Amino acid sequence: MPLVSAFASSSSALRRGPLARVRRLLVAAATRARSSSRARGGLPRFHAPSLPSSKGEVVRIQGDEFWHMTRVLRLGVSDRVELFDGAGGLVQGSITKVEKGGSDVELLEDARLIAPQGIQWHVFAAFGTLKGGRADWLIEKCTELGACSVTPLLTERCHTIAENRVDRMQRLVLAAVKQCQRIHEMSLKPPIQIGNLLPVVSQSKLAFLASAEAPPLLRVLPKSSNEQSGLLIIGPEGDFTEEEVHGLKSAGAAPVGLGPCRLRVETATISLLSALMLWSDANHQETQQCS
Amino acid sequence: MPLVSAFASSSSALRRGPLARVRRLLVAAATRARSSSRARGGLPRFHAPSLPSSKGEVVRIQGDEFWHMTRVLRLGVSDRVELFDGAGGLVQGSITKVEKGGSDVELLEDARLIAPQGIQWHVFAAFGTLKGGRADWLIEKCTELGACSVTPLLTERCHTIAENRVDRMQRLVLAAVKQCQRIHEMSLKPPIQIGNLLPVVSQSKLAFLASAEAPPLLRVLPKSSNEQSGLLIIGPEGDFTEEEVHGLKSAGAAPVGLGPCRLRVETATISLLSALMLWSDANHQETQQCS
Numbered sequence: 001m002p003l004v005s006a007f008a009s010s011s012s013a014l015r016r017g018p019l020a021r022v023r024r025l026l027v028a029a030a031t032r033a034r035s036s037s038r039a040r041g042g043l044p045r046f047h048a049p050s051l052p053s054s055k056g057e058v059v060r061i062q063g064d065e066f067w068h069m070t071r072v073l074r075l076g077v078s079d080r081v082e083l084f085d086g087a088g089g090l091v092q093g094s095i096t097k098v099e100k101g102g103s104d105v106e107l108l109e110d111a112r113l114i115a116p117q118g119i120q121w122h123v124f125a126a127f128g129t130l131k132g133g134r135a136d137w138l139i140e141k142c143t144e145l146g147a148c149s150v151t152p153l154l155t156e157r158c159h160t161i162a163e164n165r166v167d168r169m170q171r172l173v174l175a176a177v178k179q180c181q182r183i184h185e186m187s188l189k190p191p192i193q194i195g196n197l198l199p200v201v202s203q204s205k206l207a208f209l210a211s212a213e214a215p216p217l218l219r220v221l222p223k224s225s226n227e228q229s230g231l232l233i234i235g236p237e238g239d240f241t242e243e244e245v246h247g248l249k250s251a252g253a254a255p256v257g258l259g260p261c262r263l264r265v266e267t268a269t270i271s272l273l274s275a276l277m278l279w280s281d282a283n284h285q286e287t288q289q290c291s
Numbered sequence: 292m293p294l295v296s297a298f299a300s301s302s303s304a305l306r307r308g309p310l311a312r313v314r315r316l317l318v319a320a321a322t323r324a325r326s327s328s329r330a331r332g333g334l335p336r337f338h339a340p341s342l343p344s345s346k347g348e349v350v351r352i353q354g355d356e357f358w359h360m361t362r363v364l365r366l367g368v369s370d371r372v373e374l375f376d377g378a379g380g381l382v383q384g385s386i387t388k389v390e391k392g393g394s395d396v397e398l399l400e401d402a403r404l405i406a407p408q409g410i411q412w413h414v415f416a417a418f419g420t421l422k423g424g425r426a427d428w429l430i431e432k433c434t435e436l437g438a439c440s441v442t443p444l445l446t447e448r449c450h451t452i453a454e455n456r457v458d459r460m461q462r463l464v465l466a467a468v469k470q471c472q473r474i475h476e477m478s479l480k481p482p483i484q485i486g487n488l489l490p491v492v493s494q495s496k497l498a499f500l501a502s503a504e505a506p507p508l509l510r511v512l513p514k515s516s517n518e519q520s521g522l523l524i525i526g527p528e529g530d531f532t533e534e535e536v537h538g539l540k541s542a543g544a545a546p547v548g549l550g551p552c553r554l555r556v557e558t559a560t561i562s563l564l565s566a567l568m569l570w571s572d573a574n575h576q577e578t579q580q581c582s
Binding site: 117118133137141144145146179180181182215216217218219257258259260261262263264267270271274275277278279281282285286 | 408409424428432435436437470471472473506507508509510548549550551552553554555558561562565566568569570572573576577
């Protein structure tokens with residue numbers, strides 16, 4: 001029996017008296033725990049890598065998601081849930097069976113495929129040398145803020161990234177995707193040499209390079225844009241070399257300033273991404289209202 | 292003898308052969324270590340809580356700053372440095388004495404007093420219940436991004452903050468102030484009850500409340516502003532209660548949306564602050580160019 005119901009069915013004396021406060025706190029804590037994996041005002045949501053497409057089909061939930069469903073949220077047979085596959089697939093279902101190693105969810109409708117909205121931002125940041133969990137933060141926050149992909153950028157002053165880091169980051173991405181209720185997973189791409197980034201920049205009409213002494217970002221941004229995607233480029237600790245900056249600018253990246261303070265790599269990334277996400281969100285809503 | 296010089300004076304064979312790469316890496320590491328407490332392209336900078344005002348006067352550097360000056364950066368007699376007091380005071384000096392417990396720096400000019408520029412942003416965030424270093428991160432990033440002050444906000448769903456946290460955060464602020472080269476320290480204020488925030492909001496012409504389902508921030512922001520300061524208000528995990536939101540709106544806070552994703556408390560704070568700092572920075576530079 002879920003914690004909340006167990007308390008709700010206790011004597012009504014609990015609503016008064018000295019225990020009333022304890023009860024209110026416990027109910028509040030349980031409500032918070034539930035709400036953390038629940039779409040705002042909606043059903044609790046779980047990740048199923050492979051989602052069937054038609055009403056009535058059954059999907060098996062295992063591993064961490066099963067544990068989260070049955071142990072953390074204490075859901076059981078007949079409880080309704082939402083399933084997503086990280087690629088835009090979303091569907092409501094009902095739990096039909098709970099066993100030791102997994103649970104079955106029956107689809108209550110045909111799965112919907114939701115297209116990504118607004119400009120898709122691709123982050124190229126030289127974070128391979130960051131220490132003290134700063135790279136983890138960068139990845140988690142990029143996921144939460146809605147970046148489409150993150151690619152570790154290899155430059156003269158940041159020429160490597162440990163392999164085991166990438167595995168760890170992949171787990172962080174999934175946790176953050178669930179936490180922030182993204183329908184589309186963020187893609188963590190293999191590291192790229194700065195030389196190989198230049199042709200990508202040349203093909204993009206929206207490419208921004210975080211740079212000290214450049215004009216403020218909000219003065220460089222166009223009023224609106226019809227582009228589908230854009231690039232954010234952030235240098236390493238110790239910055240790009242002059243030749244690297246020259247190469248990026250020649251390829252068409254617009255240098256943008258991020259305010260008067262000197263920002264760390266992860267802070268510059270988050271600051272630039274936040275501003276661009278808010279800009280494209282405002283654009284997107286405006287376009288929708290006009291159409 | 293500093294690491295760089297020690298290597299520089301070694302046999303020139305080091306410039307070729309298999310050790311050349313090791314040498315380059317060590318030189319690069321030492322350069323990075325030095326640059327981290329150096330104004331961009333300027334002198335290494337240290338904090339002196341009380342700064343004399345006139346050329347020729349001497350100030351004693353002790354504690355962490357002394358250690359950083361003499362052990363990390365290996366500075367000695369005759370080396371030039373920059374001193375700041377965190378309240379806008381800034382001056383160049385020269386080291387005249389290095390002893391066991393501290394060093395003396397003689398002022399090479401009269402101290403300058405630099406006024407804060409642009410809109411001063413005051414952050415009110417309900418971060419008392421954040422775990423896993425998230426509150427620390429919030430404080431560090433607010434300092435780095437240039438917030439004027441941060442105040443823990445106490446609400447119905449976040450009604451406390453541990454006292455020992457505040458001490459720890461104070462240390463984080465100073466470390467971040469030095470790292471990002473702020474001339475003015477960020478002020479970490481005592482916690483405030485949400486009821487006591489309402490009159491502050493009423494008196495402010497720029498007060499923004501992070502809120503799901505609100506219009507996007509960049510559509511709510513005025514084109515420019517002559518205000519000296521503004522407020523950012525961010526709710527706790529589990530959000531404000533409806534009454535709290537109603538109270539804040541009635542007092543004049545503008546609800547603003549931060550994009551389609553559900554953000555954690557610390558991410559919402561950084562995202563909102565980043566965008567507002569970039570907005571006021573763009574405004575400030577425009578005003579300066581016009582005048």
